[in-house]
């Protein structure tokens with residue numbers, strides 16, 4: 001990995017704008033999933049550093065929270081510019097520790113940066129209200145205030161964007177943050193911290209704890225009385241644990257958890273649009289996003305046409321190390337991810353699924369899986385209820401709109417859903433009936449800074465991005481003036 005700006009490769013814990021080795025000098029290795037090579041040994045933060053980071057955040061919150069939003073926004077804008085200036089290096093770092101193709105990594109860096117730019121502005125628009133008083137001698141108003149010190153816990157599948165989507169609105173609102181990035185991808189988090197320091201954030205506003213001890217540190221972050229809010233993106237299973245732990249001190253939570261996205265291809269869909277949208281949703285990041293298509297439901301009258309075109313397109317996807325141009329499918333993140341896909345495939349095949357493309361590990365390397373299509377899927381298969389998180393298209397057939405809706409909603413998850421139709425009244429009807437926080441209509445790419453991202457049901461709650469994103473980090477104070 002040849003970075004132009006070598007200062008982006010940081011390996012220590014970041015607290016109070018200082019780089020600290022772990023107290024016991026413990027480290028853990030970060031590997032490149034494309035070839036298994038070691039990228040770096042990174043300091044392994046423990047409970048002690050977690051408490052230190054919280055103390056730093058508590059201290060700076062006293063002044064950061066009352067710093068004018070415009071001043072905070074100016075620092076965020078500077079951070080945004082530095083991220084853009086270093087976009088190529090950040091993308092390379094991202095591909096190296098996470099595996100996604102370089103073009104996708106660059107796209108993620110730009111998407112990640114867009115939250116910083118957006119919330120630099122949104123911080124200035126956190127208006128309160130004046131409320132018409134029901135009595136003569138009183139005046140009622142509200143103001144919005146930063147909630148306090150925030151703990152953010154992020155996953156490995158978007159090592160840049162999942163961080164900026166949380167910390168940018170938190171900073172803009174006036175909060176200080178203690179971030180625990182995923183153990184597979186701490187390097188992007190540390191690079192972002194370096195650029196944040198260069199941008200001029202006061203010491204303690206942003207603290208980053210790379211660690212292998214997620215559960216132990218999660219325990220501290222969710223029970224410490226000085227933390228007001230926990231924002232988490234990851235599995236529903238871990239979300240439940242964090243929610244339970246946060247109950248002891250009644251923390252505010254934002255949870256962006258697992259998904260089980262249906263893609264519905266109705267018989268009046270444009271085949272080329274449906275194929276393009278389904279591929280975009282299914283195969284981005286080798287299928288490792290929480291909004292990736294998990295179940296592809298195809299209406300029987302369009303089945304043959306859709307499948308012919310879809311097979312052709314999936315077959316053309318280039319698998320390989322993401323640093324090479326033209327590669328579209330990189331490796332899975334680790335061995336456990338490959339095993340999960342293999343287990344789900346074995347289960348589906350044992351229950352009647354037919355492999356029409358791929359269906360096994362790729363010879364590109366240990367962690368690569370071939371772009372795969374299986375047909376004859378049904379609700380009894382485990383992959384109908386579990387996130388596949390791999391490049392496997394599971395195809396189901398349906399007859400009526402009612403059946404498609406029932407199948408789509410038959411899951412505990414409710415993050416993203418997609419469908420393809422040219423019929424506008426059908427589009428309204430279906431969109432309203434899907435129990436999902438996000439619906440893509442004739443479109444597989446739906447994430448934008450300007451739009452609210454988040455789920456319903458056990459996909460969690462809270463919204464990230466958009467004008468709603470900053471609300472997650474603020475509280476409303478109502479003031480009643482009497483004797484007027």
Ligand code: ADP
Nearest residue numbers: 153154155181182183214215218233234235238
């Ligand atoms: P995934 O299956 O995508 O890896 P996880 O929910 O396991 O999702 O991980 C998402 C984030 O949650 C990572 O930063 C991980 O280290 C962290 N994490 C995992 N288990 C816990 C836990 N018990 N407490 C706090 N954080 C955790």
